[in-house]
Amino acid sequence: MAKARALDRRRKSVRNIRKITRTMELIATARFKKAMDRSVAARDYTKQLAKILENIASVGADVAHPLLEIRPTKRAAVLVLTGNRGLCGGYNSNVVRQSMALVGQWRSEQVPAQVAVSGKRGISALRFRGVDLAERYTQFEDKPEFAAVAPIGRAYLDAYAAGEIDRLDVVYTRFHSIAKQEATAEMLLPLAPPQAASTATKAKLASDEYDFHPSAGTILEEILPASFLARLFKCFLDAAVSEQVARMVAMKAATENAGGLIKSLSRQYNRARQSQITGEIMEILGGVEALKK
Amino acid sequence: MADNSAPGTIRCVIVTPETTSLDTRCRSVTLPLFDGSRGIGRGHAPFIGRLGAGEIRVSGEQGGAGDGVRSIFVEGGFVEVAHDDITVITQQAIPAERIDPASARSEYDKVAGSRAVGDEAIDAKFRRQEAARALVRASERTRR
The missing domain is CATH 2.60.15.10 (F0F1 ATP synthase delta/epsilon subunit, N-terminal)
Structure with a gap:
């Protein structure tokens, strides 16, 4: 009996775990949808900014700006975006691995790197690996707000303008589609120069001939920081969406695995119970035989 | 379109x-x-x-x-x-209509009352003051 009871107890606990993982999966799905909506809603802003930048570039304005200028990297900055919570498969560890590769690269080139991390998981993982953290953020959950991201971005812009950093890389999980997210290191500063419109759209633009108020150069000066902030914000949004997808997938797998475990435990339990019953019948029959004599 | x-x-x-x-x-x-x-x-x-x-x-x-x-x-x-x-x-x-006139006004008073030293700080103060004034104006116009 002891074995059967132990099996039953285990089966019960696995059932409870399955309940929890299924709930977590549902929560992650709901959060993913919300995060995805936010990410889609934010796309227009980036698109419109890019359109204006394109227009300015095709007007042939002088696109020299401190934010575009590539300097030799003497001091680097790295911003790592991870989650505050675990139970989301390889989401956090992939980002940490990417950022360790980058930090290792700066170390080998003897470039001092200032590392900032968002998310409790990344903070503890990087501290464990002996990386000095300049900044830690734990306030970003599944709904990063622009008002919260902007001050971080502005601090980087100021540091870049003052020459305290020559380059900024953001390590985060990029969201390609629901089936594909990958941890990447993306260089945000210096900014990639705006591309002039392709010839097809240029022909269309030529008929427009935009006026600029004030001048194209002044607008460029103002629009580049805005476009940097938008890109940084997009990284945060992508990371939030990817985290929810990763958790959804991990919890779905856990739920399925628990189902399989319950099935095999049930089979074992039934077998143990059956053999116990058979044993008892044999004992009774044995007793009856003995009484007959 | x-x-x-x-x-x-x-x-x-x-x-x-x-x-x-x-x-x-x-x-x-x-x-x-x-x-x-x-x-x-x-x-x-x-x-x-x-x-x-x-x-x-x-x-x-x-x-x-x-x-x-x-x-x-x-x-x-x-x-x-x-x-x-x-x-x-x-x-x-x-x-x-969602701006609170009272808080807009107090924000303006705070900015106007702050002290700025140096050219850059004075410029920044003027910009913020201008923005705060515009906020007050927008909030009061809709109340009328």
Whole structure:
């Protein structure tokens, strides 16, 4: 009996775990949808900014700006975006691995790197690996707000303008589609120069001939920081969406695995119970035989 | 852009980093450019401009309250006008009726009362003061 009871107890606990993982999966799905909506809603802003930048570039304005200028990297900055919570498969560890590769690269080139991390998981993982953290953020959950991201971005812009950093890389999980997210290191500063419109759209633009108020150069000066902030914000949004997808997938797998475990435990339990019953019948029959004599 | 709406209207879109906060068709729009207001009607020449702090006033909105004016406060940003299509790109857009006049006023007093030393700080103070003043103006106009 002891074995059967132990099996039953285990089966019960696995059932409870399955309940929890299924709930977590549902929560992650709901959060993913919300995060995805936010990410889609934010796309227009980036698109419109890019359109204006394109227009300015095709007007042939002088696109020299401190934010575009590539300097030799003497001091680097790295911003790592991870989650505050675990139970989301390889989401956090992939980002940490990417950022360790980058930090290792700066170390080998003897470039001092200032590392900032968002998310409790990344903070503890990087501290464990002996990386000095300049900044830690734990306030970003599944709904990063622009008002919260902007001050971080502005601090980087100021540091870049003052020459305290020559380059900024953001390590985060990029969201390609629901089936594909990958941890990447993306260089945000210096900014990639705006591309002039392709010839097809240029022909269309030529008929427009935009006026600029004030001048194209002044607008460029103002629009580049805005476009940097938008890109940084997009990284945060992508990371939030990817985290929810990763958790959804991990919890779905856990739920399925628990189902399989319950099935095999049930089979074992039934077998143990059956053999116990058979044993008892044999004992009774044995007793009856003995009484007959 | 599918033009399936009433003739004589222009499209006005306001995008912020988080969302598209307004997408509507209307008769005219007044924009707070960096050097003063500018009204945009149908057939305006295309331009790209920088915005200052102030109200965007959308008049004659379709499906809206007839001749009512919708007023939205923005603090800086950019605008692109082309093909009867106005796109405002700004970091924050607040509907004017949602601004609390009392807190706008106290914010203004705080900025006006602060001390700035050095050219840059004085410039920054003036900019903030200007923005706070525009906020007060926007909030009080809608109350009237």
